Amino acid sequence: MYLLAHVPYQAADNCYNSCTMPELPEVETVRIGLHQFLLGKQVKAVSFDWPKGFPNAASDVQGFLAGARILDVRRRAKVLLIDLDTAYSLVIHLKMTGQLVYKGDHERFGAGHPNDSLVGTLPDKSTRVTFDFTDGSQLFFNDQRKFGWVRLMPTVEVEHLDFFQRVGPEPLADTFTPKDFVTRIRRRPKSGIKAVLLDQTIVAGVGNIYSDESLWGAKIHPETKVADIADSQLEVLFKALQDILRLSIEKGGSTDRNYVNAEGKRGSYLTFAHVFRREGKPCPRCGTTILKIRAAGRGTHLCPNCQIKV
DNA sequence: CACTTGACCTGTCCGC
DNA sequence: TGCGGACAGGTCAAGT
Numbered sequence: 162m163y164l165l166a167h168v169p170y171q172a173a174d175n176c177y178n179s180c181t182m183p184e185l186p187e188v189e190t191v192r193i194g195l196h197q198f199l200l201g202k203q204v205k206a207v208s209f210d211w212p213k214g215f216p217n218a219a220s221d222v223q224g225f226l227a228g229a230r231i232l233d234v235r236r237r238a239k240v241l242l243i244d245l246d247t248a249y250s251l252v253i254h255l256k257m258t259g260q261l262v263y264k265g266d267h268e269r270f271g272a273g274h275p276n277d278s279l280v281g282t283l284p285d286k287s288t289r290v291t292f293d294f295t296d297g298s299q300l301f302f303n304d305q306r307k308f309g310w311v312r313l314m315p316t317v318e319v320e321h322l323d324f325f326q327r328v329g330p331e332p333l334a335d336t337f338t339p340k341d342f343v344t345r346i347r348r349r350p351k352s353g354i355k356a357v358l359l360d361q362t363i364v365a366g367v368g369n370i371y372s373d374e375s376l377w378g379a380k381i382h383p384e385t386k387v388a389d390i391a392d393s394q395l396e397v398l399f400k401a402l403q404d405i406l407r408l409s410i411e412k413g414g415s416t417d418r419n420y421v422n423a424e425g426k427r428g429s430y431l432t433f434a435h436v437f438r439r440e441g442k443p444c445p446r447c448g449t450t451i452l453k454i455r456a457a458g459r460g461t462h463l464c465p466n467c468q469i470k471v
Numbered sequence: 472c473a474c475t476t477g478a479c480c481t482g483t484c485c486g487c
Numbered sequence: 488t489g490c491g492g493a494c495a496g497g498t499c500a501a502g503t
């Protein structure tokens with residue numbers, strides 16, 4: 162019997178590859194799953210043939226990954242970190258279509274999990290890396306579009322990666338205050354607010370879904386220039402963003418059958434989205450038809466009545 | 472420098 | 488049924 166490490170993003174069978182792109186809540190859900198499944202496991206072998214996405218030399222993999230035990234699974238922004246007892250870490254970015262799928266643990270999880278059929282087909286043509294553990298379980302890195310990547314590097318060097326040097330604060334960190342949020346957003350006064358939310362150097366982890374959802378929550382048009390938004394409105398936006406991220410993480414944890422069955426598919430945070438991918442449907446707040454436009458180079462969803470462009 | 476756009480990939484969907 | 492083009496839950500390099 163098998164389990165996905167990120168069950169909520171496996172929607173319908175025919176949606177296997179197109180419904181898995183992660184933002185902060187999705188990556189956090191993957192992290193929680195991997196943390197549960199992988200801690201203490203010992204890597205037996207790694208197979209990969211994907212120099213661009215996993216550029217480490219075979220000798221590094223042999224020396225610091227094969228035989229290593231997994232100490233911890235962490236997340237920063239949308240990046241996953243798997244710490245090994247060799248003082249090396251796997252650094253993984255799923256980008257748009259990356260997946261980490263775990264297969265194993267018959268005793269712990271029992272039979273009949275709804276993801277049996279899916280995981281049973283792995284590895285497949287999108288499998289870029291396969292990790293074999295000494296207990297016979299496996300972890301697959303699948304990535305249809307090959308935007309994602311895996312790196313093996315010394316744990317102490319991870320924080321020195323360019324991305325981690327530049328990335329903004331975690332939006333749900335206790336130490337990150339509404340005032341901090343406003344200050345950082347104001348670093349891009351002439352940009353549209355959606356572009357700023359998507360900028361990982363301002364705030365970490367926000368992507369296309371949660372920018373649209375939080376802007377709807379705060380009743381701000383995605384193309385509004387930051388300079389035209391009052392501090393009080395930015396604070397409302399911060400609250401809306403935190404609420405939607407927390408809600409989504411909570412839903413991501415809803416991997417049980419009931420949730421799956423109730424939706425008729427394998428769970429999706431989209432079932433509670435207010436505007437995302439709901440163009441043509443009524444706004445849950447006012448009933449106006451939801452619009453889809455192009456903003457910050459991305460498909461963008463909004464209520465043209467609630468979210469007036471300044 | 473601030474800010475926006477194109478490129479990276481593969482697959483799917485939609486209109487002709 | 489086939490084909491072209493748009494588009495996709497991200498990020499960085501190159502452009503204005």
